[in-house]
Amino acid sequence: MSNTLSKYLDILTYVMIGLTAIFVAMFYLGGDIPNQAYDTPVYTDLLINWTKVLFIVSAGLAVVFPIIQLIVNPKGALKGLIGLVGLGLIILISYSLSDGTLLNLPGYTGVDNNPGSLEFADTILYTMYILGIGTVVAIVVTEVIRKLR
Template sequence: MSNTLSKYLNILTYVMIGLTAIFVAMFYLGGDVPNQPYQTPVYTDVLIQWAKALFIVCAGLSLLFPVIQLVTNPKGAVKGLAGLVVLGLIILISYSLSDGTLLDLPGSTIADNNPATLQFADTVLYTMYILGVGAVLTIVVTEVLRKLR
């Protein structure tokens, strides 16, 4: 990455961190909406919209940079595709472990108590469990190998 681009990205990072700090301060110090049954900060919508904007920018860049990498370095794209295949396998394994059995909640009229939603939630949870354990194991193995060298 060029020095100029790196400089602009550092400035952009500091600007975004500063804006986030301002929005968080507004959220916590801006007071509450009157006549609400629960404590509701005045600037909740502003903070949520900022979080959405950051998410959209992050998702867009997460999709854009791999495409640029694929065009500039096609041989290196094989590693990225291998990572996507492994992630797909983990999600497939999680989906096969998930269960869509309805919850027995007497007197409840929860709309999300349906097999599709419950199986999706199980899939996400199992995927997080597998990735979390994998991350911890990777850290431990890396540190052990580093000590042995």
Template sequence: MSNTLSKYLNILTYVMIGLTAVFVIMFYLGGEIPNQAHTTPVYTDLLINWAKVLFFASAALAILFPIIQIVVNPKGALKGLMGLVVLGLVILVSYSMSDATLLNLPGYTGTDNNPASLQFADTVLYTMYILGIGTVASIVVTEIIRRLR
């Protein structure tokens, strides 16, 4: 990877981490929506939508980069496919950890409290947790290795 591209990707990483930190601070310190049955932070939707953007971007890039690797370097296709296999394993582990038990929600009459929706939501959440922790860990390890060289 060229130094220019690497520099831009590092800047993009720090911008995304900064935006995430700002959204989390807004979520916790932004106040609450009045007249709600439960405590509801004002910026809940913003944080959830940002998490969706990060999830879909990381999933798309995890699929896109191995495909580009296969086209550019067919002999190294096995290494490129390993990214897809790891992503599949993360989703499989997340699915196996998910729970489809119906929630006891007094007063809720909607249709989203069904086993399929609950298991999908759990799978997405666990996948996001695993990918997020892996991302932060890889950034920390990369920076430590870079400092030691």
């Protein structure tokens, strides 16, 4: 990656972190909407929309940069494909562990208590658990190997 592009990406990262810190501070310190049954922060929608923007940007970059890398370095594409296959297997395992049993939620009349939504939520949670545990294990193994060298 060129030095100029790296500089711009660093600046963009700091700007996004700064905006996130500002939005989180507004969420926690901005007060509550009056006459609500529960405490409802004023800036809830702003923070949710910002997280949607961050998700879309990161998902877009996660798609665009591997395509660029594939074009620049076709031989290195095999490692990327192995990573994608591994991620696909993790998601498949997570989906097989998911459960679509309806929850007993007294008083809840919403539409999100359905097998599809529950299986999707379980799949995402199990995927995050597996990736999180894998990250911790990779950090520990890397440090142990580094100490043994």
